[in-house]
Amino acid sequence: MEQFKPGLEGVVVSETEISVLDTEVEKIVIRGYDLIELAKTNSYVDIVHLLLEGELPTDEQRQEVEKKLHKYQALPTTVLDILKLQNGRFHPMDAQRTGVSVLAGYDDDLEDRSHAMNIKRSYMLLAQLPIITANSYRILVDEPTLMPKDDLSYSANFLYMITGEVPTEQEVKIFDKSLLLYSEHEMPNSTFTARVIASTNADLYGALTGAVSSLKGNLHGGANEAVMHMLNEVSTPEAFEELIREKLKNKEKIMGFGHRVYMDRMDPRASVMKEHLRELSERDGDDTLLRMCEAGERVMKEEKGLFPNLDYYAAPVYWKLNIPIILYTPIFFVARTAGLTAHIIEQHENNRIFRPRVKYIGRDY
Numbered sequence: 001m002e003q004f005k006p007g008l009e010g011v012v013v014s015e016t017e018i019s020v021l022d023t024e025v026e027k028i029v030i031r032g033y034d035l036i037e038l039a040k041t042n043s044y045v046d047i048v049h050l051l052l053e054g055e056l057p058t059d060e061q062r063q064e065v066e067k068k069l070h071k072y073q074a075l076p077t078t079v080l081d082i083l084k085l086q087n088g089r090f091h092p093m094d095a096q097r098t099g100v101s102v103l104a105g106y107d108d109d110l111e112d113r114s115h116a117m118n119i120k121r122s123y124m125l126l127a128q129l130p131i132i133t134a135n136s137y138r139i140l141v142d143e144p145t146l147m148p149k150d151d152l153s154y155s156a157n158f159l160y161m162i163t164g165e166v167p168t169e170q171e172v173k174i175f176d177k178s179l180l181l182y183s184e185h186e187m188p189n190s191t192f193t194a195r196v197i198a199s200t201n202a203d204l205y206g207a208l209t210g211a212v213s214s215l216k217g218n219l220h221g222g223a224n225e226a227v228m229h230m231l232n233e234v235s236t237p238e239a240f241e242e243l244i245r246e247k248l249k250n251k252e253k254i255m256g257f258g259h260r261v262y263m264d265r266m267d268p269r270a271s272v273m274k275e276h277l278r279e280l281s282e283r284d285g286d287d288t289l290l291r292m293c294e295a296g297e298r299v300m301k302e303e304k305g306l307f308p309n310l311d312y313y314a315a316p317v318y319w320k321l322n323i324p325i326i327l328y329t330p331i332f333f334v335a336r337t338a339g340l341t342a343h344i345i346e347q348h349e350n351n352r353i354f355r356p357r358v359k360y361i362g363r364d365y
């Protein structure tokens with residue numbers, strides 16, 4: 001039998017025009033563009049256009065995308081009704097999975113896998129997921145639901161529905177940047193999951209529900225919530241350093257550190273988020289969280305030679321934006337929906353079913 005690679009490490013599973021992590025030139029390449037460079041000048045909606053249409057938008061096209069995202073916000077009321085019926089027992093991540101499934105039932109052309117239909121579905125999901133996500137939390141904590149405002153941008157509306165306050169320009173800028181950084185990242189577990197499901201010719205909703213489930217785990221998207229819980233266990237850099245040393249002694253994994261691809265350096269997206277944490281620390285005149293994170297970074301480099309991934313610095317940034325911890329991973333999923341749908345569409349259009357083999361280690365036969 002062929003070589004066995006645990007965790008498929010280093011195995012190439014797809015050809016793609018969407019993205020690649022080029023470790024030689026240290027770039028996250030999205031359709032030919034460096035994501036970290038794009039983060040300096042572009043917005044999340046630009047990346048949505050790049051991922052779904054193949055090109056960065058002109059000013060006019062950007063406005064069209066924003067308009068389209070507004071137009072598609074009409075969420076069938078059943079989705080939130082179902083969440084309410086569960087008496088607030090849904091984790092927002094599970095609410096997203098259920099929400100995407102329910103939306104499949106409203107798609108009259110479910111069997112139509114054409115490019116145009118899949119692109120339309122992607123925009124609809126991107127428009128409706130922030131409403132499902134923010135309101136699933138509101139239902140969970142028994143607060144009135146909130147619908148988007150006509151005069152707010154995509155990212156501003158998402159943050160508004162989460163916090164209930166119209167965000168400042170600085171808050172929108174930083175939140176939007178986090179969505180951009182989370183939008184796409186080559187072939188993580190969730191994207192692979194989505195492509196495996198899509199490879200049976202299953203519909204886009206089915207592939208996405210699989211991806212939500214994958215992303216929820218704390219070795220993947222769930223790490224951002226775990227990071228914040230860990231930071232909240234203590235309140236000083238010294239105590240945080242001690243906490244990490246203790247966890248390492250107990251052979252625990254430290255959430256927010258390590259990455260299958262970035263082995264010997266910090267995830268470049270984490271560096272961008274770290275700068276935004278600095279900015280918010282200056283705004284608040286309180287850099288305790290930043291100093292705690294830096295202490296964690298130092299001890300992990302020293303003890304394990306491991307570096308932060310995006311989740312490590314996204315978590316304290318979301319904390320400073322007043323976002324409830326239970327929404328950190330769901331926000332990651334909303335942002336990643338742009339990349340995931342692009343991958344599902346690509347899989348549908350250039351498909352061979354995934355069907356690998358095993359190395360048998362069972363009873364003799």
Ligand SMILES: CC(=O)SCCNC(=O)CCNC(=O)[C@H](O)C(C)(C)COP(=O)(O)OP(=O)(O)OC[C@H]1O[C@@H](n2cnc3c(N)ncnc32)[C@H](O)[C@@H]1OP(=O)(O)O
Binds near residue numbers: 223252258
């Ligand atoms: C945006 C994202 O989704 S990024 C990923 C977010 N996930 C996390 O932050 C969870 C914590 N990190 C991890 O669990 C891992 O580093 C992963 C899942 C990201 C990558 O996993 P893999 O490439 O399979 O690495 P693996 O888990 O085999 O680790 C290799 C070694 O480093 C150690 N290691 C890796 N990450 C960590 C960590 N965060 N804390 C402590 N030790 C770690 C492992 O224990 C292992 O040590 P060993 O060889 O002595 O057994």
Ligand SMILES: O=C([O-])CC(=O)C(=O)O
Binds near residue numbers: 185188260
């Ligand atoms: O690439 C990965 O394995 C995980 C990750 O950082 C992401 O999905 O953004």
